[in-house]
Amino acid sequence: MKVLEGIRVLDVSIAMAGPFAAQKLADLGADVVKVEPLGGEWQRHVSAGGARGNEVNASFLSLNRNKRSVSLNLKHDEGRAALLELVRTADVFLQNYRPGVAARLGVDYDTLRAIKPDLVYVSMSGYGETGPYSAKPGQDVLLQALSGGLHSARRDGEAPRPAPFFLVDAFAAYSAFEGTMAALFHRQRTGEGQRVDVNMLDAIIAAQMQELSVFTVGGVPQESSDEIHAHSYIRAPYGIYPTRDGYLAISFAETDVLARVFGDDRLEAYESERDGFTHRDAISRLVTENLARETTEHWLDALGAEGVWVGPVHDYASLVHDPQVAHNGSFVEYEHPTEGRVTTPGFAFRLGSQTQEVYRPAPLNGQHTHEVLREIGLSDEDIEALERGGAAHRDPRGTPVASA
Incomplete structure (x- = not known):
């Protein structure tokens, strides 16, 4: 039995942070039902690097494995009614709408709690549901810039440089995953559901626990350098x-x-401890001068043999062939019905008693609409009526109707 087997999650989130959090629950065995609009979730149509794929792009594939897809129009009364019926069967509802949108759609916490009192309701936002920034766009690089951390690695006179991956989205996803697991554990103990609020700003601030405490407790200012220093x-x-x-x-x-x-x-x-801070530029200047004399391989061997902490600087092309990455099985491969053989990053942790795996490829839009809506008692005729009325959509390659 998988850790979260028997737990149903309704994932109505878009982009990265919400879908990534829901995927982590799916990887542990939760039945994650991705509720998408009739045209498909936004990330189906926009992919990082323009990696569009055949029908499902790389970004969507990376964030939606092990899920089922139901396509409903939540602006249609009958589509919203179908979602509310699904809520009765759910344990977790996860959304990252802009503040106020959930209430306008009738899927806010108070409304859903009245239907399912022990529901764990996870609400993700950029800056928080209220406050002076609540209406601002919560995009990754904007939050990186706001977080303060970009000034810790720049050289004097150079602009702060953001991380080359979606750092804040990832931390927000992990925070939502952590909060969901905590709320489910609380529910198991008490029978009580609750609301879990996660925002990207708090997530990236909390991730800098040590650095910000050095500033707020130790009073040490951020000081940039003339020479290389990270x-x-x-x-x-x-x-x-x-x-x-x-x-x-x-x-x-x-x-x-x-x-x-x-x-x-x-x-x-x-002397390292005495002068490593006060003479940072002078030390770094000498290191830079000496390292330029020999190859990377030479210094990896020579410095590594003396116990110096050194390592190669990979790009993605070399990372995927690294021997430790291969040994760890850091990437997983699986077959997708439209994209063929897919290779993506695997799982961040392992459980001694269980093996995490990709048991369901990222779904086609509405691939499981009939399958899931049947589970809440709708007949094929009912579902087909929803489709004809514009309240639902089913990919024809999904679960066939009974008459087929």
């Missing part, structure tokens, strides 16, 4: 440095060890 609160050398033929990552290296490996007596003038 984190204002860690001593030099720390960051990504160029070599003769590429780049090398160095973390917490001792200056006396570097002096010996480099054969550079100048580094002996600096």
Whole structure:
């Protein structure tokens, strides 16, 4: 039995953070029913990098495995009524509408709680449901910029540089997953459902627990450097440095060890703990100068043999072939009905008693409309009437109707 087997999640979210959170529940065995509009969720039509695929693009595939799709028009009375019937069978309802939209659609917490008192209702937003920023667009790079953290890795005179992946969306997704699991555990103990509020701003602030505490408790300001340095609160050398033929990552290296490996007596003038902060630029300048003399492979061997924390700097093309990644099984492969063989990142944790797997590929829009609506008692004739009236949609390659 999977951890969340028997738990039904209604996922009406879009884009990344909400669907990613719901997918994590699906990976643990929850029956995640993705409720999409008749034209399909927004992410079906917009993909990062323009990776559109045959019919289902890469972005949608990456965030919706192990789910079923029901296509309903929530602006249609009969479509909304079908959703409310589904709510009676659900344990979790997850949405990331802009503040106020859920109430306008009649799927706010108070309305759904009246139907299913023990429902766990997860509401995700950019900045919070109320407050001066609540109506602002909650997009990843905007939240990265607001979070304060981008000033911790820049060089003097350079603009702050955001992370090259959707960092805030990912942290918000993990926060929603964590909050949902906590609420389900509370419900198991007490029988009580509740509302779980997650916003991207709080998620990225909480992720900087150590750094922001160094500032708020220790009073240490963020100070940028003239030379390469990846984190204002860690001593030099720390960051990504160029070599003769590429780049090398160095973390917490001792200056006396570097002096010996480099054969550079100048580094002996600096003691790591004493001078690593106050003479950060001078140390980093010497490290940069020395690393440029030899190849990345040379320094990986020479510095690694002395216990220095060093590593390669992968791009995606080299990451997917890394031997540790292969050993861990960090990527999973499965067959998709329209996209063929699909390879995506796998699972962030493992349970000793169970194996997580892709047991259902990312669905076609409305692929499971008949299947799911039958489960709440609607007949094929009822569902076909919803389709004719514009309240529902079924992909013809989905579950066949009984008469077929």
